[in-house]
Amino acid sequence: MKDEMAYLLGNKLNEECGVFGIYNVDDASSLTYFGLHALQHRGQEACGIATSDGETITCYKGKGLISEVFNTGIINSMKGKYAVGHVRYSTAGGNVIENIQPLMVRAHTGHFGIVHNGQIVNAQEIKIALENEGSIFQGSNDSEVLVHLIQKESGTMVQKIMKACAKLEGAFAYIIMTKDCMYAVRDKNGLRPLSYAKVDNGYCISSETCAYDIVNGKFIRALNPGEVVRFGKEGVQTFNYCEPEKTQHRMCAMEYIYFARPDSVIENINVHNMRKESGKILARKDANEKLDADMVIGVPDSSLSAAIGYAEESGLPYELGLIKNRYVGRTFIQPTQQLRERGVRMKLSAISAIVKDKNIIMIDDSIVRGTTSKRIVQLLKDAGAKSVHVRIASPEFVSPCFYGVDTATYEELISAQLDIESLRKFINAESLKFMSLEELSQACNHVGLCTACFSKEYPTELYGLKKTLKR
Secondary structure (H helix, E strand, O other), X not given: OOOHHHHHOOOOXXXXXXXXXXXXXXXXXXHHHHHHHHOHHHOOOEEEEEEEOOOOEEEEEEEOOHHHHOOHHHHHXXXXXXXXXXXXXXXXXXXXXXXXXXXXXXXXOOOEEEEEEEEEOOHHHHHHHHHHOOOOOOOOOOXXXXXXXXXXXXXXXXXXXXXXXXXXXXXXXXXXXXXXXXXXXXXXXXXXXXXXXXXXXXXEEEOOOHHHHHOOOEEEEEOOOOEEEEEEOOEEEEEEOOOHHHOOOOEEHHHHHHHOOOOOEEOOEEHXXXXXXXXXXXXXXXXXXXXXXXXXXXXXXXXXXXXXXXXXXXXXXXXXXXXXXXXXXXXXXXXXXXXXXXXXHHHEEEOXXXXXXXXXXXXXXXXXXXXXXXXXXXXXXXXXXXXXXXXXXXXXXXXXXXXXXXXXXXXXXXXHOOOHHHXXXXXXXXXXXXXXXXXXXXXXXXXXXXXXXXXXXXXXXXXXXXXXXXX
């Protein structure tokens, strides 16, 4: 279950999960702690680390931020040169202890731990088949499906992983750690980011490249769709569990728009530069509008890069009109209606000295459920803004995502219910514009993207999840 602050402020998208691994490096637990800290933006509900000293695998995990779950004593007690870690935002499966990763397997054939980012769309079908064959599941998340599939297959560990992954459909970036080997796996559609870097005499694997800086890692490359990379005593070995002609590069567009840190590089594109280009594109759309505008502001944090780009292209000053309270943390205040109305004010404050009597262009990354946008516009007007023109650095969010983003029904998506003019009135803005799909592709330098949430064109079969598609 989402915590109460998530409920108060939960009208924006929720982050993905983040995975991190260290192979053959001293103090692997400490490096994994720092790596997960760099990925904390991808999940704040729970976290965990598993380490191996070459013989024994130790795992520790819990609910909360990485700094809340782990301390120096715990980290120092987790010995070994191998480690995998995970920060979690629950999508498939609730935030119960059984679903917190790494998931551990202790079997006569060998122990291993696994961490996963993404969502398996045929997980339920596979799970039912496995249960009918006698498998028993401890949790309710889709990641556990791979654990059972691996155990059912025959052959070497890499052969078992390849056979298991070939049966999965959806989005996944996995790291699997045995007592002395590590395997990184990416889905055949390339929906989730995963790459590896050189660290000392070993290697580091991460959802985002921003984590490499903190462990002094030297980026090597991203995994290809449908690829398994094995890190072992034989060195780095690569395998393909899917024929290359059956793979595709369909990186989730929301990684660029919202999820990833601005200092990360995805598919050779820096996230900050992509967002900045999005802002410039929005400014060019407004070039002939002759808007009565005094300044450009961005909604912290993922929209600031786009706001900078808009300001540069338009020639308008970029101002810090909204301040984010970084010490709100999690709370257990009961979500009464009055507190819900105060939710955004707990997280954001408008600077009256900057916005009062000004006509403002406000840049945001997306509008999902609409309530947050409405409250932010009202914040600015309560602080004295004369007018607020809203520009969104993404297309309209009109269709549910089934690959790990926290939007599962049309009813949750306000752009699926209202046209742009009706939405403008709902958020009480003087004007409202979105990017087009072509403009998004242009900002991303035309790399392959999954834009299902904007276009309703899904790159995979949806299996039983089709029942939530009512349009």
